[in-house]
Amino acid sequence: MQLSRRLRAHHWLAALVGAVVLALGLPAAAQAGSWGWEGFVGMGLGNGACWLYSGQSSCSPSSSLWYQINAANQIVNNYRGGTMHAGFETTSVIRGSYLNAGDAKTVYCWDVSLCQSTVKGEATWCSWCFGNSPGSSYAWFRVYS
Numbered sequence: 001m002q003l004s005r006r007l008r009a010h011h012w013l014a015a016l017v018g019a020v021v022l023a024l025g026l027p028a029a030a031q032a033g034s035w036g037w038e039g040f041v042g043m044g045l046g047n048g049a050c051w052l053y054s055g056q057s058s059c060s061p062s063s064s065l066w067y068q069i070n071a072a073n074q075i076v077n078n079y080r081g082g083t084m085h086a087g088f089e090t091t092s093v094i095r096g097s098y099l100n101a102g103d104a105k106t107v108y109c110w111d112v113s114l115c116q117s118t119v120k121g122e123a124t125w126c127s128w129c130f131g132n133s134p135g136s137s138y139a140w141f142r143v144y145s
Helices: 002-024
Strands: 034-042 057-059 068-074 084-089 094-099 104-108 120-125 136-144
Touching: 034 057, 034 120, 068 084, 068 094, 084 104, 084 136, 094 104, 094 120, 120 136
Parallel strands: none
Antiparallel strands: 034 136, 057 120, 068 104, 068 136, 084 094, 084 120
16 A cells, blocks of 8 residues: 555656756657767867768767767877867857867756757867867767757
8 A cells, every 4th residue: 555655656756857858849858869970070170960061070970959069178098189168059150168178077958059950969179269189188078959
């Protein structure tokens, strides 16, 4: 009898959480997915999947309702890369955070007003950053839907 009450309470709580997730428009855990990439970004480097700055960046291979990106501008074998940008992009805008060598950051789509279905997660070597030398960064990032 006690176990039955616990199960009913658990199901009620799960239904309540599901209703909140739907009401807020957040992706449900059962639908959650992720995609990650690691490597150099810079002039002539990256995976070529980006709409913007494709010659110096890496992006998730297809657009999805990505809501979170975890990114790091890593120091590899004592190589300290230049500044990089990590966040989200559409076909016309890129938004996120700047990371110097050794920095890590989590960016949410609602922080940069890009929560929509046509968005990619991105890591871009920052060619527009003043005095950004050397010409590449070693990026690690993972996006979550």
